[in-house]
Amino acid sequence: MTTPPPELLGRGSWPEAQRIAAVLRKETVGGALLLAGAAVAFVWANSPWGDVYETLRDTRVGPASLHLDLTLGTWAADGLLAIFFFVAGLELKREFVAGDLRDPRRAALPITAAIGGMAVPALVFVLFNLGGPEGALRGWAIPSATDIAFALAVLAVISTHLPSGLRTFLLTLAVVDDLLAIVVIAIFYTETLSVPALLLSLLPLALFGLLVQKRISSWWLLLPLAALTWVFMHESGVHATVAGVLLAFTVPVVRSDAAGGPDAGPGLAEQFEHRLRPLSAGVAVPVFAFFSAGVAVGGLSGLRDSLGNTIALGIAVGLLLGKAIGITGSTWLVSRFTRAQLDEDLGWPDVIGLSLLGGMGFTVSLLITELAYGVGSPSYDHAKVGILGGTVAAALLAAVVLRLRNRRYRRMYDEEHRDVDHDGIPDAWDPVDDRRIDPSGDHRSSPSAES
Template sequence: MPATSSARLFGRGSWSEASRIASVLRKETVGGVLLLIGTVVALVWANSPWAGSYESLRDLRVGPSSLHLDLPLGTWAADGLLAIFFFVAGLELKREFVAGDLRDARRAALPVAAAVGGMAVPALLYVLVNLGGGGALGGWAIPTATDIAFALAVLAVISTHLPSALRTFLLTLAVVDDLLAIMIIAIFYTSALAVTPLLLALIPLALFGFLVQKRIRSWWLLIPLAVVTWVLVHESGVHATVAGVLLAFTVPVVRSQAAGGPDAGPGMAEHFEHRFRPVSAGVAVPVFAFFAAGVTVGGLSGLTESLTDRVALGIVVGLVLGKAIGITLATWLVSRFTRAELADDLSWWDVVGLALLGGIGFTVSLLIGELAFGTGSERDEHVKVGVLVGTLTAALLATVLLRARNRIYQRMELEETSDVDLDGIPDAWDDVDDRPGNRAARPGDTPSGGATRPFADS
């Protein structure tokens, strides 16, 4: 039976959701450029005659020793600044589940399946490459991550006009990817668990949640509670970035109508996202990249030597082949079992191009590498080389493929931006917002977009 017009992969969502995604991606693109700058500066410095000063700066310890927080600057970047990154990722994830594409099981099936496939296949290929590798299997999760900021920076550099549906899919996939990554970090990279600090962390976490549910925005209340939660999670042995996700999950996405009438507006999540996304994309991730990416390559011979280590080789294979196979295969399976066809003008080459972009795994990959093998260890250095080579290879292959399709993307972009009737909404979306399951959540909508009822804060 042929697919109907509603059974389409990468079909347009609502205009409100598309415009919101476009705004988010613009901020992430700027952050991605800053990330690239931080990475290049770190690599140049670490391979210059002044490499010792870079290592001294990265290893400089600051913080109160009485609280076990006299940490190197590199660790502060990984444990502290990335907690902000995961806080923003948690806000985006909750919003997607409460009011975005992930609230509709049919629309969520594709990015969730693609994210799972894009993590399972790279992990499997890494394990196959490193069987019998003497402790190397601990890095199995390194090639599973997708760095949305880096991917968007690549799109900005190659100036491809990727359609809104593909950009939305890429962002949603990366959000689900972040959730799976934080679960992997919490479950598989917690070496020693101290239960008491973890239980105590629930107290400031609950107080933080209570205040944000009441829409209290006082920074002098919320920030200390967030910091105390972070410290206690850090002391528990669970990676401190988990605190960022837990805090984000307490923040309401939609505001209770009972509190403000039918036009009560969005919840606190949007407020926090506007405040903290620029900090995450513009400061937290680039600074982490600066401290994490500074590996001494040692010229072409040193690069070749690093890549002969099966850890680095497994990462490259996982990021390039694993992501491409996993995401494409998962998308094909969704198409096969739902009998859905690709949206008009799109082909499976577009899916492969997106899958290669998913192989740009940088920030979280470097973080997992440090957790797996220890900061500054020889294998950690090889991890950095593998992540850099794998990311650059995936980016180059994606560039070739997506640029070859750019003429089609330009035509699709023209259709998506044309507004002949001058109503402020492009004509391509005139018949989309009112379709069941396609509208973005508005005050009074039910999660399925049906009859209205009051939303509780959630």
């Protein structure tokens, strides 16, 4: 018997759909706070009190003896974002160990789409800046990242009935995208490397991993080890947010056999994610956005200058068109050259709308901007305008495409969530078909089938 071809962006399991829905609700609130923080920063930086904002952002706190006398903006980028990437790492590991993406055929699509969604925007940026200002090409990776919170917040507003397969795909794509961006940061944006400090960071990291593998979750043991890992990673020259990802990858996903195995309830990774996601989405990312989005454009003339700059144009076009082409094109290539097929309930306009949402780069894009150009440089300000412009344009265009599909989504949702046999599981996810069995053992059709 031949194995049926895998469905691209198909419906996952019912427990996984429920979990993804819960994650989306938390990220939606975080996206709203992120938007508020960015808006406040942008308005403040362009107000008559803009110098107060810059003074606040550049205020240094921390012990100088440990090389940790950092500005508040740096603490937000290096410290708070480490929490964000810790949660992202937990989410990704859970998807590949215990989620629907443990099936390699399902995992291949978001990984391929994430790679395509990074490569094409980077190529667009390079094409715009070949022969441009000196040092402009250092920002090639800026349009490559997708902002999870922003994308999911916009998705919740414009289309509450998007099929679960697409929602899962967007979440996984954004997580893989951001973690690949961290790999890019570690490799291409590490100017000086202190090998002794990097090796020292492995000691608390190993102790942290040993404790969590033994299912020890005491915060007074784990938090100091995580902090030491972060401090040594920061001292090594590698961006400190890498520590968050490495710490997350040590946390076990499934429960041990002694604790009842995989079916005994949530594992340690899920527990940590449940506790820290509100802190990440509700505090860490919005505060980072507040300290990073405050770019003074210098009025309409300054805005025109930025929009005419090749750095800003390369980023904006990379986010808007590069992401859409990269994600949609990668998905098409997977369907064209493998046995995988697009889910029968979906159409390519759905994929295009989702790929446009992938062009909402903000958190990691701003982080790479700081590393590429340095805070306060003209290229830095131009890049921020490009990020804001490209993100807004991608959101608006995605809203147009997905709103046109919203009526169809609603019909799909109503059909999928029928629960004829009232067992608490929508029939679309129920392995048992929609027939009832009478006491004599004879099958009879459900009312919905009869009608």
